[in-house]
Amino acid sequence: MRRLSALLALAFCFQLALAETCTAQAIDGLVTFGDSLSDMGNRSVETRKPDIKFRENWVKVLAGPGLLNVPDFKPSGMSYYYGGTNYAVGGATTEATAAMNKDRNRGQHLTQQVSKRYLNPAFNKDGVKKNALHVIVIGTNDLMLASIGLDQIATKWAKLDAVGVAVAKSTESQIQALAGAGVRHVMWGDLFDVAQAPSVAMRAKPFGVEVSGVYLAAITRAVQAHNTEMDAAIARLQKANPGLTLTKLDLHARFADVAKDPAKYGFVEVTKGANDDKHLFSADGLHPTTQAHKMLAQYAYEVLMKPVAQSAQ
Template sequence: MRRFASCLLLTLCIQLALVALSAAQSIDGLVTFGDSLSDMGNRSVETKKPGIKFRENWVKILADPGLLNVPDFKPSGMSYYYGGTNYAVGGATTEVTAAMNKDRNRGQHLTQQISKRYLNPTFNKDGVKKNALHVIVIGTNDLMLASIGIDQLATQWAKLDTVGVAVAKSTESQIQALASAGVRRVMWGDLFDVAQAPSVVNRAKPFGASVSATYLAAITRAVNAHNTEMDAAIARLQKANPGLTITKLDLHSRFADVAKDPSKYGFTEVTKGANDDKHLFSADGLHPTTQAHKMLAQYAYEVLTKSKPVAQQGAQ
């Protein structure tokens, strides 16, 4: 009986492993949108210099052999088509904050990335990759820029959470645009609590202890408001698009867990920015180190292989 049970358990483990492998292998390509977390060097390719080295970030690692194995994953370009499928641009926001700040980032917001470039056959000569995994992580820059707006400063950020909600809805509209174009699989990353990032904590110190605490608490509320609205948006999108599968990448929970127990993930501490792999954040106190990017790529891969394409089961 014990031998039978052991064989049964082994068979079950093999089947689960095969299902996970199949889920990853069914992804035909990788298309990414967002900000500096995912940008591989779209600004660099604008120079048109030969031999450009692309940034080794989490989406690049996710595309590498051993994980999704997506060949020739590279930047898309901005003013001209470079030929890649990474549309993310450092400093990008959604259209919401681009409008508030008169588009300081020169037209690189999410709507430009998706609707004006990727879904535009005049720019994207290779067309929409309907069976590829489309990854979107955006919103942190929105909250950072909005928080220094005159209206937010005047009210001590009392309405910053409304920006978080608007950002989630703006992203939702772009995912709907992807779905309408036939895209079948999206991974949408929520926002980690950027109020815990060393650079943001330091940025708040000149306000004084009381105002600083108010500022950081407002950012946390805005992040939570975004993530709550994002969950609701995913439900709406799934209902409206039976052929679309949306996988949530819970960056908020993962970063919180790293902050709680850094050693569990191979980090020394996360309260100071340092450009080495013992820290979660780089020298600027916000962007992940190489080791942290590897952690995020592995986490995303695990989420993908464990996710069940519920929406696709009802698709015709």
């Protein structure tokens, strides 16, 4: 009996290892879109300076050895093609709120990244990588921009959740564009509760206790509205595109779990920002620390492998 149990356990482990190997082989490359969370330095590329050092963020870690093993993963460029597949640009939004953005960011929204650059052969000289994993995480800047609009402030952010819905639908349209171009693998990250970020809490303080509470609650509702619409969009996209594998990266759940039990992930502080490995948020109070980026990369890889591992049981 012991020998049989050992053989079954060995066979199961082999199945899991084989499943992960097959998934890794099926995914050939990494293409990313989004904002500063994923941007490795597309603005730096614009300077055309030699020896540019790119940021070691979560998608760079995901592309690295031991995870997806994508060699020479680098920025795509913005006004000219730099040769990479990271199209994310700091400050970017979706097209839903692009008109609200600063001049330097208006031409960097998600539709620009996906349809005007990546899917445009006049820009992307290497063509669409149909078997690569395409990662999209965007929407935080949309909500932050919309929340400081006079119309939102005047109504005490009563309609901010509608912005969340519009952002999800705008992202959906770009994933459909990718699917239409033959892309087979997409990972779409939802929004974490931005109201919990230290910098957003600080932004609300000048409003006073009562109004700041209303503001933060509205941000949370808008995030929830986005994520709910995103779930519906995923169902629509999968129904419309049988050949598309669309994986949800539940950043909302992961950040909530980290906030609930920081020590579980090696963090000590989640309500303040600092540039060390004990903090979830960096000194700016919004972006992840180096350690948090590593956590996100590992989480994304685990999520990517999970469905295959489950089917092997």
